[in-house]
Amino acid sequence: MRLINLLPPSQIKQTRFELISLNLRKFWVWVSISLIVLFVLAFVSQIVISNEIKDTDDQIGNLSDSLQSSNTQELEKQVVTLNNELKNFDIIQSEHYFWSNALIELGNIIPQAMSVSLLTMDRETGEVQIMGVSKQRSAVLEFWANVKRSDYFQDINFPLANLESAQDVNFNYTFFINQELIKQE
Numbered sequence: 206m207r208l209i210n211l212l213p214p215s216q217i218k219q220t221r222f223e224l225i226s227l228n229l230r231k232f233w234v235w236v237s238i239s240l241i242v243l244f245v246l247a248f249v250s251q252i253v254i255s256n257e258i259k260d261t262d263d264q265i266g267n268l269s270d271s272l273q274s275s276n277t278q279e280l281e282k283q284v285v286t287l288n289n290e291l292k293n294f295d296i297i298q299s300e301h302y303f304w305s306n307a308l309i310e311l312g313n314i315i316p317q318a319m320s321v322s323l324l325t326m327d328r329e330t331g332e333v334q335i336m337g338v339s340k341q342r343s344a345v346l347e348f349w350a351n352v353k354r355s356d357y358f359q360d361i362n363f364p365l366a367n368l369e370s371a372q373d374v375n376f377n378y379t380f381f382i383n384q385e386l387i388k389q390e
Contacts, residue, residue: 307357307382311335314351318344319376331382333358339374352380359383 210217271277311333315321321337339345345367352361361380368374 310355310357314348314355316344316347316351319348326382331384332379333382334377334379336375336377339376340372342368342371342374345374345376348376349378352378357383 212220311324316339318340319337320339321335323334323336325334326332339348349361349363349367352358358380359382361378364377367376367378
């Protein structure tokens with residue numbers, strides 16, 4: 206279907222210009238209103254954000270003041286002192302030797318025919334010196350074999366003087382404690 210315009214050409218042209226002019230005015234009015242709304246929103250947002258920043262700065266200042274108070278500094282000192290004491294405790298515990306396990310083992314491997322008169326232990330070197338009297342030479346040899354088999358003791362020194370007599374033997378041994386075993390419980 207075709208539309209027929211009965212207006213003279215000059216009026217048709219005039220009507221077209223008026224329509225274009227009206228559309229252009231509407232366009233620029235909407236653009237202007239949109240820009241005004243955007244500027245207002247930007248201004249309000251800026252005010253709200255600056256207030257939030259100010260409130261946050263005030264809260265940070267208050268918390269910073271409370272952290273700088275003498276109570277907090279005293280607590281920090283107590284925490285540092287407690288941490289140092291815990292470190293010292295760990296050091297002491299790591300250097301502790303459980304001598305009782307080695308003494309129990311030594312008590313178990315001494316034959317009944319032997320009588321110990323002197324027992325010395327050196328913590329630094331782990332050296333054990335044991336002296337005494339045995340009713341029989343075989344008990345002296347049995348003790349030497351027991352020390353050799355034991356995991357707690359090592360490097361036994363067995364002087365031949367321990368075998369000089371068959372009865373009422375004076376013995377003297379020197380050996381070392383396996384310090385890795387007495388550091389563990």
